[in-house]
Amino acid sequence: MKVIAINGSPKKDGNTSHAIKMVCDALLAEGIESEILHIGHKPVHGCMACGKCAENRDEKCSIHTDDLNQWIQVVKAADGIILGSPVYYSGIAGTMKCFLDRLFYVSGANGNLLRHKVAAAVVAVRRTGGSSTLDGLYHYLTYAEMVVATANYWNVIHGRNPGEVVQDGEGVQVMNVLGKNMAWLLKMKAATAATIQPPSAQKKVFTNFIR
Numbered sequence: 001m002k003v004i005a006i007n008g009s010p011k012k013d014g015n016t017s018h019a020i021k022m023v024c025d026a027l028l029a030e031g032i033e034s035e036i037l038h039i040g041h042k043p044v045h046g047c048m049a050c051g052k053c054a055e056n057r058d059e060k061c062s063i064h065t066d067d068l069n070q071w072i073q074v075v076k077a078a079d080g081i082i083l084g085s086p087v088y089y090s091g092i093a094g095t096m097k098c099f100l101d102r103l104f105y106v107s108g109a110n111g112n113l114l115r116h117k118v119a120a121a122v123v124a125v126r127r128t129g130g131s132s133t134l135d136g137l138y139h140y141l142t143y144a145e146m147v148v149a150t151a152n153y154w155n156v157i158h159g160r161n162p163g164e165v166v167q168d169g170e171g172v173q174v175m176n177v178l179g180k181n182m183a184w185l186l187k188m189k190a191a192t193a194a195t196i197q198p199p200s201a202q203k204k205v206f207t208n209f210i211r
Contacts, residue, residue: 001186002033003118004075005082008096009040015124015165016040019157019175020084023122026179032186034082037074039099042066046098047105054109061102068102072113075103080118080186081146083137090129092136104140112144116198118185119146120178122155124165130156145201147189149182151175 005024009016017036024034045063052062059076060069075081085096092100107113121137123130131154141148155178157171158164165171 001079001190002035002077003027003080003082003182003186004078005034005036006075006084006096006099007036007038007040008083008085008093008099009124010093010095011086011162012038012041014086014162015157015159016084016086016122018159018163018165019122019124019171020082022157022172022175023082023120023179023182026176027183030180030183030187032080032183037071039067039071040086040093040095042095044068044095044098044102047101053106057110059106059110059113061106063102068099068106071099072103072106076107076113078117079190080120080182081114081141082182083119083121083140085121085123085133085137087123087125087129087133090132092133100137100140104144107144112201114144114146115201116189117146118149118182118189120149120155120182122157122175122178124157124159126158126160130154130158147185149178149185151178151181 005020007017027034044066050062085092119141123134151174153174158168
């Protein structure tokens with residue numbers, strides 16, 4: 001089993017990376033492999049709402065100026081996903097938001113490539129805005145019918161300079177608990193794969209309130 005962790009921070013070794021690594025260390029202790037995909041420093045274009053991914057259904061975005069199509073296949077092949085973002089103006093970092101919008105739209109347009117994968121989200125913040133950013137990340141996971149791992153508090157860790165988050169004792173524990181709970185869900189899913197069938201996917205119903 002393998003988990004792909006998305007580092008949405010421009011800083012490769014910033015506090016978001018430290019938080020992700022804490023979760024990955026807990027996964028490794030439970031025998032779960034992980035890999036960190038750093039996208040926060042890349043020039044990722046926002047979604048243009050062209051609808052080509054739904055029209056072509058080839059698991060690709062029509063924008064070819066960045067590496068998203070390559071990343072889609074990396075994420076598709078994983079058993080679990082971790083989303084990690086710093087807090088920018090009480091929200092998801094811009095590059096990470098562009099990445100998520102396109103990744104999840106292409107996934108949904110192609111039969112929901114992420115459905116029932118085990119997922120988690122973590123946020124690193126200096127002072128405030130962590131809960132609203134975490135909530136924004138969860139919107140993607142729950143819309144895609146992913147199996148969301150939890151901890152014993154919100155998955156938010158505090159620090160300003162790179163590495164300061166290790167001084168947030170409660171935050172460190174949250175990341176550890178999150179990793180262990182994620183490993184447990186991954187193992188349960190694998191152990192019951194042959195005996196418990198997942199619910200069938202339902203065709204999405206759209207209701208527009210302005211007609």
